[in-house]
Amino acid sequence: MSAPPLPACTLRCPAKINLTLRVLGVRADGLHELESLVAQIDLCDELSITPQEDGRYWFDCDDPTLPDDGSNLVLQAARALARAAGINRGADFVLKKRIPAGAGLGGGSSDAAATLRALNTLWGLNLPNERLHALAATLGSDVPLFLGPPLCVIRGRGEIVEPVEPRLDAWCVLALPGIHCATPAVYRAWDRLASNRASAESPAPTAGKPLSPALSDVLAVLDHPSELMTRLANDLEPAAFTVAPELETLHARAADIAGGPVRMSGSGSALFRLVGSRAQAEALAGRLRDALGVRVEVARTLNSPRA
Numbered sequence: 678m679s680a681p682p683l684p685a686c687t688l689r690c691p692a693k694i695n696l697t698l699r700v701l702g703v704r705a706d707g708l709h710e711l712e713s714l715v716a717q718i719d720l721c722d723e724l725s726i727t728p729q730e731d732g733r734y735w736f737d738c739d740d741p742t743l744p745d746d747g748s749n750l751v752l753q754a755a756r757a758l759a760r761a762a763g764i765n766r767g768a769d770f771v772l773k774k775r776i777p778a779g780a781g782l783g784g785g786s787s788d789a790a791a792t793l794r795a796l797n798t799l800w801g802l803n804l805p806n807e808r809l810h811a812l813a814a815t816l817g818s819d820v821p822l823f824l825g826p827p828l829c830v831i832r833g834r835g836e837i838v839e840p841v842e843p844r845l846d847a848w849c850v851l852a853l854p855g856i857h858c859a860t861p862a863v864y865r866a867w868d869r870l871a872s873n874r875a876s877a878e879s880p881a882p883t884a885g886k887p888l889s890p891a892l893s894d895v896l897a898v899l900d901h902p903s904e905l906m907t908r909l910a911n912d913l914e915p916a917a918f919t920v921a922p923e924l925e926t927l928h929a930r931a932a933d934i935a936g937g938p939v940r941m942s943g944s945g946s947a948l949f950r951l952v953g954s955r956a957q958a959e960a961l962a963g964r965l966r967d968a969l970g971v972r973v974e975v976a977r978t979l980n981s982p983r984a
């Protein structure tokens with residue numbers, strides 16, 4: 678008699694936005710020391726996973742521009758987990774992409790984190806969170822944060838994930854210009870710009886460091902989206918604008934239309950503005966769509982259930 682099929686599951690993999698992103702310096706390995714307040718939002722990819730008993734993987738994605746070979750982060754995550762657990766299992770994956778790639782929204786990282794978490798259960802491994810977290814960090818700087826709470830501060834190269842107390846309950850209007858910002862190119866541009874400034878310090882990463890005054894100021898106004906927007910900053914914006922000059926123009930026009938600041942997420946190219954209600958979000962989304970002619974989405978910030 679053959680073994681009963683393993684259970685399958687379908688997961689929603691949320692995007693993230695970097696509310697703040699400070700680049701604190703360059704490390705000896707060339708990566709950058711960060712401090713970033715990150716919020717997950719309900720713009721989600723959908724990933725279906727059917728575990729297989731053999732060591733075979735199958736991957737299908739509705740976005741033909743993404744790699745469907747072993748370089749895809751979903752497959753990398755599955756293989757890394759199987760290796761770490763010393764097992765020879767497989768899985769079928771069907772990925773429906775809604776989070777654009779190269780937008781600074783962490784779509785691939787979120788898919789990878791969901792894969793780790795789901796296969797840990799579906800394969801019956803029950804590896805502790807710390808092991809999953811360490812594996813996530815080997816896959817990419819943004820993968821660990823998706824194993825954490827929906828609002829967190831990340832430090833180091835991104836692998837130190839600290840929950841923050843207050844909740845952020847807001848609507849997010851995203852302008853998605855379809856410009857593919859390659860993260861390494863944006864960081865290289867930051868290096869070039871930094872070498873024109875005073876030499877950048879490279880402080881050692883520390884978990885549990887007190888929040889910087891700028892970050893405390895941001896957390897103090899999470900309930901007031903328009904005030905909050907004036908306190909957000911992303912150090913990678915000038916760098917991304919040298920890599921994709923058309924993004925700077927779009928950024929300025931979006932702020933003009935919004936009547937207040939918009940910010941870039943991560944290394945770009947997604948631009949966002951937070952507002953307090955769905956009605957405000959839909960109204961702004963309509964204006965941005967009409968004026969900019971780019972894809973515009975409305976999403977809500979995610980929150981852990983109240984204790």
Ligand code: C5P
Pocket residue numbers: 707708709710711816817818819833834835860861862864
């Ligand atoms: O870790 P991840 O694969 O997302 O990083 C992609 C690239 O982005 C790195 O190879 C590096 O060029 C740059 N990066 C960086 N500092 C970070 C994160 C990413 O320089 N903290």
